[in-house]
Amino acid sequence: MPALAKMETSKEVQDFMRTTGWAYFGKKKFETLPEMEIASIYKHVxxxxxxxxxxxxxxxxxxxxxxxxxxxxxxxxxxxxxxxxxxxxxxxxxxxxxxxxxxxxxxxxxxxxxxxxxxxx
Known part of the structure; x- marks a missing residue:
């Protein structure tokens, strides 16, 4: 399971995060994509x-x-x-x-x- 999905404890939210990330980035294993760096708000504070x-x-x-x-x-x-x-x-x-x-x-x-x-x- 991607680390992004692990952030939440409920299965529903985990599934939502996995599906949304896949749809948004176009890759099932999206977490290692360079675009993830851009998507992280913490890196832009x-x-x-x-x-x-x-x-x-x-x-x-x-x-x-x-x-x-x-x-x-x-x-x-x-x-x-x-x-x-x-x-x-x-x-x-x-x-x-x-x-x-x-x-x-x-x-x-x-x-x-x-x-x-x-x-x-």
Whole structure:
């Protein structure tokens, strides 16, 4: 299994990552392609990277990658705001939870995005 797919623990997300990578790069074993260097956001974080807002659900999502990116940005002095939810407190929130505007988490995400945008005009 490609290392990119191993980043996630759920089988569904692993399968999605493998299939998407294969489709995007046109090779089943895409991880050793030079294009992968370009696709990695971590290799492009410089002091000029813009302020960033990162959020994700906590189920079948990219929460750990979001937290890792936030850490990378913070370590480079980039302003970053995050919004993550503890499953024990908020329950399960899937990827793209923020589009469910009739939920407390969706409403909180919307308000945090507005706050972030107003602070980073």
């Amino acid at each position: 410089t002091k000029d990277y813009p302020p960033t807002f990162i959020t994700d659900g906590n189920t079948a999502s990219f929460e750990e990658q979001g937290k890792a990116l936030a850490s990378t940005l913070q370590n480079k002095g980039i302003p970053v705001d995050t919004l993550f939810f503890d499953k024990n407190i908020s329950g399960e929130l899937a990827h793209e939870f923020q589009f469910k505007m009739n939920t407390p988490a969706g409403e909180e995400a919307f308000n945090q995005v507005l706050k972030f945008l107003n602070e980073n005009k």
